[in-house]
Amino acid sequence: MAFNVASASPSLPAGAARAGRPSVLRLGLSRVAIELKVYFRNVEMMFFTFLLPILFLFIFASVFSGDINAGPGVKVNFTNYFLPGIIASGVMSATFASLAISIAIEQHEGMLKRLAGTPLPKASYFIGKLGLAVVVTLAQTAIMLVAAILLYGVELPAGPHRWAVFLSVLVLSAATGAVLGIAYTRLVPNAKSAPAIIQPPFLILQFISGVFFRYGEIPGWLQAIASIFPLKWMSLGFRYAFLPDSFGEFEYGADWGWERPILVLTAWLVAGFVLALLFFRWDRQRE
Amino acid sequence: MPTAISVQSLRKSYGSFEALRGVDLEIDRGEVFSLLGPNGAGKTTFVEVLEGYRARTAGDARVLDADPGSAGSAWKARIGIVPQSTTLFDELTVREIVTHFAGFYPAPLNPARAISMVGLDEKADARCGKLSGGQKRRVDLALGMIGDPELLFLDEPTTGLDPEGRRQLWGIVREFAALGKTVLLTTHYLDEAEALSDRVGIIDRGALVALGPPATVGGRDRERSIIRFGLRGPLATTTLPEISGELTHEGQRVVISTVHPAATLRVLLAWADECGEPELPALTVSRPSLEDVYLTLIAHDGTPGEGA
Numbered sequence A: 001m002a003f004n005v006a007s008a009s010p011s012l013p014a015g016a017a018r019a020g021r022p023s024v025l026r027l028g029l030s031r032v033a034i035e036l037k038v039y040f041r042n043v044e045m046m047f048f049t050f051l052l053p054i055l056f057l058f059i060f061a062s063v064f065s066g067d068i069n070a071g072p073g074v075k076v077n078f079t080n081y082f083l084p085g086i087i088a089s090g091v092m093s094a095t096f097a098s099l100a101i102s103i104a105i106e107q108h109e110g111m112l113k114r115l116a117g118t119p120l121p122k123a124s125y126f127i128g129k130l131g132l133a134v135v136v137t138l139a140q141t142a143i144m145l146v147a148a149i150l151l152y153g154v155e156l157p158a159g160p161h162r163w164a165v166f167l168s169v170l171v172l173s174a175a176t177g178a179v180l181g182i183a184y185t186r187l188v189p190n191a192k193s194a195p196a197i198i199q200p201p202f203l204i205l206q207f208i209s210g211v212f213f214r215y216g217e218i219p220g221w222l223q224a225i226a227s228i229f230p231l232k233w234m235s236l237g238f239r240y241a242f243l244p245d246s247f248g249e250f251e252y253g254a255d256w257g258w259e260r261p262i263l264v265l266t267a268w269l270v271a272g273f274v275l276a277l278l279f280f281r282w283d284r285q286r287e
Numbered sequence B: 001m002p003t004a005i006s007v008q009s010l011r012k013s014y015g016s017f018e019a020l021r022g023v024d025l026e027i028d029r030g031e032v033f034s035l036l037g038p039n040g041a042g043k044t045t046f047v048e049v050l051e052g053y054r055a056r057t058a059g060d061a062r063v064l065d066a067d068p069g070s071a072g073s074a075w076k077a078r079i080g081i082v083p084q085s086t087t088l089f090d091e092l093t094v095r096e097i098v099t100h101f102a103g104f105y106p107a108p109l110n111p112a113r114a115i116s117m118v119g120l121d122e123k124a125d126a127r128c129g130k131l132s133g134g135q136k137r138r139v140d141l142a143l144g145m146i147g148d149p150e151l152l153f154l155d156e157p158t159t160g161l162d163p164e165g166r167r168q169l170w171g172i173v174r175e176f177a178a179l180g181k182t183v184l185l186t187t188h189y190l191d192e193a194e195a196l197s198d199r200v201g202i203i204d205r206g207a208l209v210a211l212g213p214p215a216t217v218g219g220r221d222r223e224r225s226i227i228r229f230g231l232r233g234p235l236a237t238t239t240l241p242e243i244s245g246e247l248t249h250e251g252q253r254v255v256i257s258t259v260h261p262a263a264t265l266r267v268l269l270a271w272a273d274e275c276g277e278p279e280l281p282a283l284t285v286s287r288p289s290l291e292d293v294y295l296t297l298i299a300h301d302g303t304p305g306e307g308a
Helices: A024-041 A043-063 A078-108 A111-116 A122-152 A159-187 A194-208 A220-228 A230-242 A245-250 A259-279 B043-051 B094-102 B111-117 B133-145 B163-178 B190-196 B217-222 B261-274 B290-297
Strands: A067-069 A075-077 B003-014 B017-028 B032-036 B058-063 B079-082 B151-155 B182-187 B199-204 B207-212 B225-230 B246-250 B253-258 B284-286
Touching: A024 A043, A024 A078, A024 A122, A024 B094, A043 A078, A043 A122, A067 A078, A075 A078, A078 A111, A078 A122, A078 A159, A078 A194, A078 A230, A111 A122, A122 A159, A159 A230, A159 A259, A194 A220, A194 A230, A220 A230, A230 A259, B003 B043, B003 B182, B017 B043, B017 B182, B017 B199, B017 B207, B032 B043, B032 B190, B043 B058, B043 B151, B043 B182, B079 B133, B094 B111, B094 B133, B111 B133, B133 B151, B133 B163, B151 B163, B163 B182, B163 B190, B182 B190, B190 B290, B199 B217, B199 B290, B207 B217, B207 B290, B217 B290, B225 B261, B253 B261
Parallel strands: B032 B182, B032 B199, B079 B151, B151 B182
Antiparallel strands: A067 A075, B003 B017, B003 B058, B199 B207, B225 B253, B225 B284, B246 B253
């Protein structure tokens, strides 16, 4: 097949002509830039998946006051206790919910089909979506951390080990949320119902995964259900990073077990990647 | 002339429904080809197989010397697609989306020039979500042409455009075709097919039922012409001459249906001269329109379409 497209036929003046084919990575980065523009200009999307988790932080800090004790002389304030769960919930919003909604709409309204008809490599499209998820997650988490430190005196993870766990869980959570969001689009029957199909299960998970309530106070059978899904493990990983060691006694088996969130999230990431490959479709307009 | 599109015995089934029942078609490079047909006839299925969106069930298809079912991104860089749907990214401006798409291609048009070509200079910095239907259609066209393709697919390009917008779009397509490029167009507008295309194909119930230049497709040139004129003064009182064809009267008007319109007119004009009338009053001569031919061909009378 001929690659010399430029010289294959008499052309209209090609002012911006460049030699060679654009690389997958460069196109991926150009997709990231355009995805970010679309995301931050879409007021509804921005509000529900970017600002709302940040608002939750302020609401929690205002509604709940006082301290939680864990052992003699060890206590943290409520905001400090709930911050890890709210960060986890924010990551899910910025990755899972925002990608599932935006991709479902793009599938059903033909934008993806339009892209599929161009030479844009499929990998570049996914680089764009993952890049969007990562940038939004980092921006959102950074805003929450700065607000929590400046306004509520929350303490940052203590020591390099807890920092390492925090960053590992953050990266794993963002990646897992993104691939699961891509896979979840298969359950969305049309563009209009996308938010309605995506938000309720996510909301329920937040209630039972220790985001809005102390995980230890949730009935055992709900804990068991929550343990199947990744949000509980994201919250646990972040709690380990942000809370004093003695809070581990509130966790399952009265022990942090910080390795478990990393293992479970890695397993979910692999599973989510396979599901995304199986379930993703470029065009669902006629279904 | 080398072929741009070559299709043999193309079939496409969805379950037990046969959307395409064996289509054969060759389109030359540099040709503007229009595909006509009623809704559900298989137009879009046919075009989407050639665009690489759908896998064919049987038969052979070559588009720019490649199999559209397996061609990669180097091939996609040589075609341009203007789809039926007009959904754009509402949050992006015209300039942003056109520039973004230009980046996908090895040798794109200048984005500002592409925007100018489709007449959107004044809307270049408006968000796509704020554009009218017709303006969105122009963005679709700019996106289809931005890669400077050798072959352009236009799926009902002027649906939703006002008459002026249609004429402008026709001008753009003609300009594009004048560069030796190939255009495959589907349309519901017969005047559009007639104005733009070198050849038209009429597709009905999954089969090509007629194929040829717009002036002759479906035996249009062999059909009878209709001569009409009024009778007044001496014409009304003199016997009409002998002519070949069927003659009927519609009140004070004469209607002649003939396969030899020029010869018939010569006889009639000589007769009018003899009567002392230099003109045949309210004279019209009409050939069957493409629409007449089209409606005859797709008239469903219970028998399957020919040419399958």
